[in-house]
Amino acid sequence: METLRVNSNNLKFKIHSFHFTIFLSVLLLTFSCAGPRKAGYYKEGYTERGLASWYGKDFHGRKTANGEVYDMYKLTAAHKTLPLGVYARVTNLENGKEIKVKVNDRGPFIRGRFLDLSYGAAKELGMVEAGVGRVELEIIGNVPYQTTKGKASAGRVSSTGLFTIQVGAFVEKENAVRLKSLLENRYKDVHIISYDTNIQKFYRVRVGAFESEKDALKVADELEAQNYTIFITVRD
Secondary structure: OOOOOOOHHHHHHHHHHHHHHHHHHHHHHHHHHOOOOOHHHHOOOOEEEEEEEEEOOOOOOOEOOOOOEOOOOOOEEEEOOOOOOOEEEEEEOOOOOEEEEEEEEOOOOOOOEEEEEEHHHHHHOOOOOOOEEEEEEEEEEOOOOOOOOOOOOOOOOOOOOOEEEEEEEEOOHHHHHHHHHHHOOOOOOEEEEEEEOOOOEEEEEEEEEEOOHHHHHHHHHHHHHOOOOOEEEEOO
């Protein structure tokens, strides 16, 4: 019977190398998951299908993620990642009814659902009694950010005189801090703004304080070229 000889030093090295490889893989996966999404992902015409639910009186009168007061009777919706302020056509795939809604809140935070409709929107779509239903969402316009290569800017005027560019919004503060550190390598005045919605807290990463929307658009174009999903908003 032949005895198997193992060099203990080589074995230790292989084990350490194996553990380092796993650590490196996890680290790369973490950063890639938190990275920017394609800016074109949310352009006009983008569609998404899945389960939608609705929320009503428990949140009526509270502030939504974009600062508006939630009115359960208006045609609005909550989405996890779409730019706030975008308008979308929502079609009930079970009965063919369709409406236009404004995305002004974040949610739903229930696995398997991608859209939370206001009571008013759900009623128009015939979904109130069922509670949930399969729908199709299609962006139809009024995306808060347009590149200078696209449609002309609306030329908004800020009451504070300052505009800023939102580059990301996170539930986990660590992800916001990571993006802030990355952006600070190239841009000045990168800041994090925390905001409490009806359901949970978000950490918004924003760049700059611009005197005009036109000035903000120049930097916004640079960020879009780096594949960030961004929009211009009035600085708080």
